[in-house]
Every structure is written in structure tokens, then in C-alpha cells.
Amino acid sequence: MPGREFCGVVGVSLPGKGAAPFLFRGLRALQHRGQESAGIATSSHGKLYTRKGMGLVHDVFNQESLEGLRGTVGIGHVRYSTTGTSDLENAQPLALMLRDEEAALAHNGDIVNFERIKKRLQAQGVEFLGNADSETMGAMISLEYSRTRDLESAIRRARAELVGGYAVVLVVGTKLVAFRDPLGIRPLVVGQLEGGHCVASESVAIELMGGKLLREVAPGEVLIFDRSGNIHSATSGANGSTAHCMFEWVYFSRPDSVVEGHPVYEVRRRIGERLAKEGPVEADLVVPVPDSARPQALGFSAASGIQYAEGLIKNRFVERTFILPDQKRREAEVRVKLHPVPGLLKDKRVVLLDDSIVRGTTLREIVGMVRNAGASKVDVRIGCPPIVAPCYFGVDMKDRKELVAHGRTEEEVAKVIGADSVHYLSLAGLVESIGLAQERLCLGCLTARYPVEVPQEHQRFQKSLAEF
Numbered sequence: 001m002p003g004r005e006f007c008g009v010v011g012v013s014l015p016g017k018g019a020a021p022f023l024f025r026g027l028r029a030l031q032h033r034g035q036e037s038a039g040i041a042t043s044s045h046g047k048l049y050t051r052k053g054m055g056l057v058h059d060v061f062n063q064e065s066l067e068g069l070r071g072t073v074g075i076g077h078v079r080y081s082t083t084g085t086s087d088l089e090n091a092q093p094l095a096l097m098l099r100d101e102e103a104a105l106a107h108n109g110d111i112v113n114f115e116r117i118k119k120r121l122q123a124q125g126v127e128f129l130g131n132a133d134s135e136t137m138g139a140m141i142s143l144e145y146s147r148t149r150d151l152e153s154a155i156r157r158a159r160a161e162l163v164g165g166y167a168v169v170l171v172v173g174t175k176l177v178a179f180r181d182p183l184g185i186r187p188l189v190v191g192q193l194e195g196g197h198c199v200a201s202e203s204v205a206i207e208l209m210g211g212k213l214l215r216e217v218a219p220g221e222v223l224i225f226d227r228s229g230n231i232h233s234a235t236s237g238a239n240g241s242t243a244h245c246m247f248e249w250v251y252f253s254r255p256d257s258v259v260e261g262h263p264v265y266e267v268r269r270r271i272g273e274r275l276a277k278e279g280p281v282e283a284d285l286v287v288p289v290p291d292s293a294r295p296q297a298l299g300f301s302a303a304s305g306i307q308y309a310e311g312l313i314k315n316r317f318v319e320r321t322f323i324l325p326d327q328k329r330r331e332a333e334v335r336v337k338l339h340p341v342p343g344l345l346k347d348k349r350v351v352l353l354d355d356s357i358v359r360g361t362t363l364r365e366i367v368g369m370v371r372n373a374g375a376s377k378v379d380v381r382i383g384c385p386p387i388v389a390p391c392y393f394g395v396d397m398k399d400r401k402e403l404v405a406h407g408r409t410e411e412e413v414a415k416v417i418g419a420d421s422v423h424y425l426s427l428a429g430l431v432e433s434i435g436l437a438q439e440r441l442c443l444g445c446l447t448a449r450y451p452v453e454v455p456q457e458h459q460r461f462q463k464s465l466a467e468f
């Protein structure tokens with residue numbers, strides 16, 4: 001259970017109906033992607049209505065506040081800070097002016113080179129209120145829009161300079177705009193609503209808004225939904241290469257989502273089956289770390305014949321521990337969040353399944369909990385290869401020193417987390433379980449080879465900025 005998270009975005013264009021209730025439902029479906037802040041911006045007759053606050057979606061919005069968010073078009077965001085500090089100032093959507101039109105922008109992901117761009121813009125007299133990369137992106141689009149007076153080409157021109165992994169929603173006047181980085185690192189899907197359209201980070205949000213999944217927003221595609229319900233699409237910067245984040249299948253996305261056409265639940269179950277073959281172990285029970293490792297544990301159990309047991313019970317009313325930004329809070333919360341079933345694990349050899357390990361601190365607590373519950377042996381199986389390098393595309397793991405697998409063997413990791421053994425899924429096992437070719441995935445945090453140039457990682461990049 002890693003210590004990282006990023007954000008979720010939704011957008012709705014629904015001529016003749018209020019967008020806010022749909023956005024609210026979409027955000028609730030994406031609550032797992034960020035719990036620090038939530039926000040919605042809608043637009044009616046050129047006027048922008050925004051509400052955002054710290055906390056969970058249902059803490060920030062109620063019936064009254066949703067009624068105040070007028071308009072048939074809007075965007076929403078749930079946030080965990082990856083770039084920029086964790087406060088309301090940086091909560092999204094961000095309001096901005098596009099020429100004389102009120103607009104708002106929200107995004108998921110990180111812009112790798114935003115500080116360099118920000119400095120250049122500041123030198124040109126552009127003022128910034130906060131320190132989030134979304135503000136830099138908004139300023140770039142605004143600047144280009146005042147030059148070109150055409151939204152699609154403003155986005156295209158701004159994007160030519162923005163390097164990173166991002167999925168963006170923008171509302172301006174009566175239009176909803178959605179676009180994605182040229183390699184499709186961060187996810188974004190489009191759906192059909194009765195009388196309109198919606199976009200979201202995950203397919204589950206489309207379904208919970210009452211819509212039908214149409215397709216992925218293509219890497220590099222800009223979609224503009226106008227007031228009449230028409231969709232304009234233009235693609236730029238994409239050359240057919242993709243680098244979809246493997247973590248969407250491993251952990252981020254809900255198991256009831258479908259990412260790039262590959263159902264997350266199925267991928268996770270296959271990961272478990274593969275792990276049973278790659279890291280066999282004699283045991284009495286297969287126990288998942290709930291909730292994200294359940295399908296993997298079921299797959300492991302089916303392939304190994306070892307009995308599956310829900311040995312750890314999750315308190316559903318505690319926020320997701322790893323999303324909490326402070327390490328000490330995270331550790332204390334693990335004990336509030338998980339509790340072993342009394343007697344079930346006593347004198348049992350347990351295979352503990354988890355989706356991935358980042359820092360290892362949470363898993364160490366959990367292994368200790370399983371031992372204290374009487375387990376005679378705890379073998380840990382991880383549904384992802386070792387995370388050895390930082391992520392620069394929107395996932396909060398920036399420091400190699402914090403990564404437990406960095407510079408350690410499986411035996412050494414087992415020692416750190418107090419397990420009898422640790423076995424990670426192989427890279428080939430992961431790629432084959434996802435079902436996409438390796439070159440279509442971002443595996444940067446596993447291989448330290450990144451799909452775009454990262455300023456601090458010059459020696460490892462595969463594509464130069466010039467190619468991007």
C-alpha cells in the first residue's frame with residue numbers, strides 16, 4: 001500500500017440541464033484519487049461560479065451550494081498535492097481570464113518544466129498567486145489565447161512547451177474543453193450523457209454520472225464541447241507513441257474502471273495468478289491488504305490453491321491513509337484503519353498480498369499487525385515490480401531515498417518490513433498482466449527510464465524535448 005496519490009478530474013457539458021449535480025456525482029466516484037480538497041466551477045451566460053474547499057467531496061458540497069453553481073457546463077476536481085503546497089490557495093479549479101472571458105481549469109498530473117516556464121512568464125510581467133503547475137499552464141493558455149484568439153490553437157501552442165503527464169479540463173464561456181498529454185501518461189475518458197457529454201479521469205465516474213463510456217481521449221487530443229452539444233476534436237503533438245502510467249492498473253484506478261480498454265479488476269486478478277507462479281510459497285491462507293489487493297489475492301489463491309481469507313478488516317469510515325501528506329499521521333492511521341479478525345490468523349502461515357510498496361512504512365505496520373494476530377509466518381507478495389525511481393508525472397514519490405526498494409534486495413526489503421520473505425512481480429509479469437506492449441506503458445518508477453526528458457534525469461531519458 002503505497003504512499004502516493006494524485007488527482008481526479010471531471011467535466012460536463014449538458015445543454016438544457018444543470019451541470020453541478022452530475023459533477024458532484026462524478027467527483028464522489030473519484031474520491032479515491034484525492035482527499036485533500038475538492039472543487040467545482042460552472043459557467044452560465046459567461047459568468048463563472050466556483051466553489052472549492054478542503055476535505056472530502058461531500059464535506060465541501062451540499063444541496064444549497066450545488067444549487068448555487070449555475071450553468072450547463074462545468075468542471076470538477078479532487079486533489080492531492082503533488083506540486084504546490086496543500087492548501088486552499090492551490091485547490092482547483094483555478095479561475096483565470098481568457099481574454100475577457102471568465103474561465104476555470106483543473107488538471108491531474110505534473111508539468112515537469114513548469115518552474116522554468118513560470119520564471120520566463122514572470123520576467124514578462126505575468127503575476128502568480130500560488131505555486132501550482134496548473135497556474136502556469138493556465139497562464140500559458142491565457143497568453144496564447146490573447147495572441148491567437150483561437151482556443152484550440154492556444155492550447156496547442158501552450159502544450160508545445162509543457163512537458164509532463166497531464167489530463168486537463170477547462171470551462172470557458174459555454175464551452176467545455178478536455179485535453180491530454182501527447183503520450184497519454186495520465187488517463188482521461190469521454191462519455192455520453194442523455195443530452196450531452198462528460199469527461200473524467202476514470203470510466204467509473206462516467207457510469208456514476210449516469211453516462212455511457214464512449215472512448216479514451218486520445219493522447220495529444222483536444223476536445224471542445226460547444227453549447228449545441230457538438231464535439232470538435234483536434235490532435236497535435238502525438239506521434240503514435242504512448243506511455244500510459246502502469247500504476248493506474250496496479251493501484252490508482254478503481255477495480256470497476258476500465259483503463260485503455262483493459263478492465264482493472266481483470267488485470268489485478270491476472271497479476272495475482274502470475275505472482276503465485278513467480279513467487280510460490282507454502283502457506284495456509286492468502287490474505288489481501290484491503291481494498292486494493294483483493295483481486296490480486298483472489299488470483300493468487302485460485303492459481304495456488306491456497307485458501308483466501310479476509311484476515312484484515314478495513315474501517316471504511318477512515319480516509320485512505322496513504323493519501324495523508326504527513327508520514328507520522330499515515331503510520332498512526334494504519335492502526336485505526338485496519339484490524340485483524342480475531343483468531344483467524346492464529347498459528348497460520350500467511351501470504352500477505354499488497355499492490356505495491358513505496359516507502360514500506362505502512363506495510364511494516366501491517367506485517368506487525370498480522371504477526372501480533374498470531375500468524376506463524378508472513379510471506380509478502382507484491383503485485384508490482386520494485387519501485388526504485390521517482391515519478392515526475394503526478395505521483396507523489398519524488399525522493400529515491402524514501403523508496404524502500406531503492407538499493408535493496410528482496411531479502412533486505414523483507415528485513416525492513418519484518419516479513420519472512422518478499423517477492424515482487426516481474427516486469428514481464430506486470431506488462432503481460434496489463435495486456436499492452438511494454439513500449440506503450442510508462443514504467444519510469446520501475447526502470448528509471450522516463451518517457452520524456454526530466455530535467456534532473458538527463459542521462460536516462462528516452463525522448464528529447466525536441467521530439468516531444
Ligand code: SF4
Nearest residue numbers: 245246391442444445
Ligand atoms: S513514473 Fe511510475 S507512477 Fe509515474 S507515471 Fe510513470 S509509471 Fe506512473
